[in-house]
Amino acid sequence: MAAAAAAVVFRIIPLACSGDRLAVAGGGVLRLAEGSSCSAFVPGRATGITIGDDGRVAPHPAGPDALAAAKIPRTAYIFAPAVETDADETTLVTVQIDVSVPPRTPPGDDIYISTERSNWSPSEIRMDRVDGRHFRYALQVHRGARIAFRVTRGSSATLERDTARALPPAHIAAGEPNARVTVVVAAWADID
């Protein structure tokens, strides 16, 4: 009982299970422990496993303390993936977006982030003011997310422009821990 309580639980996404073999997201193949059945694993549905001393795995409920699949010892694999990966996309991570605006920005204007998630609504997310020319926003996204965004003053007529007064490509906020995106707005569409 005490040994079971101390067992390390890993959160995995099963890809397939056949006989005593279990393939997990990332492509690695593990061996099931005696008495364990494939019926405990549904392809594509997250679940937990423990690894016995013999390197074989058994199903186990995955609590919040479960370790990511990337932490599974490579010695436990029959076929180990060539590159370790952590496909846990249930966790939320914060992407810090810092925006500095040009001095000609009207001082009372709010600054917004427009993303593809809202069909590019120009006033989707109002940024927090840091001072007269700096704004920030803590964008919470799922790990692995890739959010394209643009900076506006609240309408599509006030989109950001680059130094040549041309439309810049969208910025990318990548859902990685401690990610930070810094945007320097050179000009606005409606202010030369």
Added chain:
Amino acid sequence: MRRCLTAALVGAVCAALPQAAYARATVLLQGGSVSFFADTLAVIARDGASLRLVDGTHAVADAVYVDLKSDRAVLAGHARVEHGAAAAEADAIAIDLDSNRVDLLHVGTGVSRTTRTLANPVPAEIDAQRFAFPDVDDRYAYIRARHAAITPRANARFSPATFPTSVGAVPVPSYLYTFATAAGFGVSTLPGATFDQPYGLVGTPTSLTAVHARWENNDPAFALQEQLASGDTAYATGAIDTPLRGTSTSGFNAYQRLGTRYTFLVDGNSAFGSREGDATLGAAFGPAGGRLTYHLQSGGYSSFDASLRSPDEVLIGGITLRLTADIGYDAQRGGDLYPYTVLPDGRSYATVWRHGLDAFLATPIVRAPLGTTIGFTLDADRTWYAFPRHGDTVTAAANASKKLSKSLAVFAGYQNAWTSQIYPDRQALFFPIPLAPLLTPDGTPYFGWYAYNGTAVARYMNLDLQYAPPTSSTSLRLSARHADDFFQFDGLGRPLWELRFDAQFRPFPNVGIALGRSYDFGWGGRRWVPGWSFAITP
């Protein structure tokens, strides 16, 4: 008649779209449930999933994951793929959507690699990235459906679509989600609305036809919009708002980047019987630049401007200076150009040239006593006219901020804009003493109007308290704003006092709410005038 012509024009644009009406998805995904996650661009089909590609490849598995970011699919559990007469079975299969590669994973023997022809698989090492399958909770899906028709790098159509995490969203038979990032998809010519929910009808990597469900002026409305985009270098957008009403408005907007230096922009709109349009050629020469703008509107008025701007020169103390010079004209077909209509020979004024100079100074944001930061700007502009006349504008602004804690900050701003129109020796002719006082919206006479002789001032002060934890999407803001202008009186001009509260938070991972409540005080004969704003974002 005009509405019919506009509708015909937009219809013609729609018909001329490259591939728009015939856009064909290249990936068809279906299953007992199909879940879409907007931020990770992941589509997952479960409970008997099947994947069909445009080249005839067909695959089935217990679950299928399509990664729209990298155009690949992973089939998990009892996977089988067929291409023509060839077929292969595996425990998991990874398929590239934008190339020919197929990886077959057998738990007993490892991975073998082949192509979509499924001929001659060869052993290969396991590439973890190709077999990554996201750990997601279907309860937080943005869209849930049974079918998804995917056009890579453009859009996905889900049917029938429900929105489990969007409060108040109604199920629809079909929903088109566009994830193309071309700049043209972010440009709209629709006027502002209290609420605007687009619904995509037809989409391709370069176009989107959408109907917009809107709430305008306390009435429901709908609008049609067509967007064409070519990466970030060109776009064209056209829209009709409330096409079935007498208050219908329409507009278009097109942009083209011409090499590294030039941009061309043309736009136009029609509203309440008035039409206007602009064409602008912009140029950049390093940090300097210029533009040519021609403006035309119904009634025969037109104007032209040619301007040059200097680079932002950094002066002593980090102060930046920019100078802008412009020359142009105002014209009225047939004469009687405003405001020269008051002249006895006003009819002879059809075109009046002008030139102007603008100087803009900005200090950097500097530290000030009591832990504050402060920045100043000063903008002065004079325009000289061929007629004895000049106009001046001077705008000064100061903005200060103080951080009270990691999450709490206070902001204060002051702006003073002074404008003046001077007609030497003819000031009284252009600004005569009115015969009667101006009436405000509630009928109260405004005797201060008698003092207007061409000079006006707008003063604006704001004090904001902001609560925004650094690692949270929650922010609260309380604002007090005061406008002290001339002219401004009892509902005429800006409200004297405004108190406003804004909240922005995410109650669930996939739902954002922005809520605003405002009060205008003592304005227009009312003690206060409340206002609401509300928005839900994915």
